[in-house]
Amino acid sequence: METMEITSKPPIDTTPLVLVIGKFDGIHKGHQAVLRAAGEKVGNADKLAVMSFSEPPLWVLTGKTEYKHCITTEKDKIHLFQQFGVDRYYRISFTKDYAETTPEEFVFDHLARLNIKHIVIGEDFRFGKGGNAGAEELVRLCKDIKIDVSIVPLIKQNGEKISSKTIRQLIKQGLMEPANSLLGRPFTMTGKVVHGEKVGRRLGFPTINLGSDDSYVPPKPGVYLGTVCISDHQKYEQYWNVLISAGYRPTVNGNGYLVEGHLLNFSGDLYGKEAAVSFLRYMREEIKFTDLEALREQMEKDKRDAEKLLGMNS
Incomplete structure (x- = not known):
């Protein structure tokens, strides 16, 4: 997938595009509906493109750490976009200066530089300075430059709209089953x-360590059952x-x-390899034990409980 960096305005381009615009944190079921709708608009000569931040x-804008945490990092989003057939990613380098862009400037000075055949957005799409303009305003402005806009209705589950904000809250509470249901895949x-x-190795429970990346929404402290995909420089996956x-x-x-993560029934060296850890189920809260032996005994129990859930010790 081709990435186009945007620091102020997109480069002038004549490539015919079907364009999707949005933040896309999580690429949840609602985002997926927008991407599928856009894919249906793509003709033989068109490229499917996404414009995001x-x-x-x-x-x-605020510098508050709580807003830094995402369901999907940019690397994750790019990987998922590719699965939906996206050919080009317009990466807007979002700054406080860019945040001053008005809705009119965004349409007439930015979008007009591209050969856009169709734009697809979600019903709750917001754009322009302060996010003051919505989907209907984009439709109105794009008429002046002869670009059709399709608005995809909100996707709801249990009567509530699926939103990245809701999913982030569920993850913070350790509620992985409902979070994953809204995502349409496990939080990873x-x-x-x-x-x-x-420490885990000394206790007989060697673990893989993903470091302290603070880009992700931090799940509630505790022990979870999950899966992990290990990639050896993209040659193969386990x-x-x-x-x-x-x-x-x-x-x-x-x-x-x-x-x-402690991989069940695995031994080997995984240092330096890519690991994608997916959270499936919250098992217990984080506990401060009196000593390492008490911790080891609990880890033995955690392993037995996990194997029972997985049907591995029947």
Whole structure:
């Protein structure tokens, strides 16, 4: 997939495009509906393109860490866009200066530079300075430059609209089943396996350590059942069931929030490889144990419980 960097205005281009615009944090079921609708508009000579932001806008504008945390990092989003057949990604380098762009400037000075055949957006789409303009305003402005706009109705589940905000809240509460249901796939954190303090190895439970990437929404501290996909420089992939420990490791006086995973029935060296850890089910809260032996005994129980859930010890 081709990436086009936008620092002020898109480069003038005659490539015929079907364009999707949005933040797309999570690429949940609602986002997926928009991407599918756009794919149906693509003709033989057209490219399917997405226009989105390099950083969460509220994080740039406020500097508050809570707005930095995402369901999907930009790398994750690009991977998912490719699965929906996206050919080109317009990456807007969002800054406080860019945030001053008016709706009229966005349409007449930015979108008009591209050969857009059709735009597809969600019903709750907002754009322009302060997010003051909505989907209907985009339709009105685009008529002046002869671009058709399709608005995809909100996707609801249990009577409520599916939103990234709701999913982030569920993840923070450790409610993985409902979060994953809204996403349409498991919540997943990806990263390189790095060296840690090797406490798990000393206890007989070697773990993969994803480091302390604070880009993701942090799941509620505790132990989870999940899966992990290990990629060897994109040559091949391995999938394993995994016990995930997410949190602050109070028993060993951990420094900061960390995600680790113990792969069930696996032995080997995974350092430096890419790991995608998917959270399926919250099993228990994070506990401060009196000593490492008590921690080891609990980890043995966690493993037995996980194997029972997976039908591995029947």
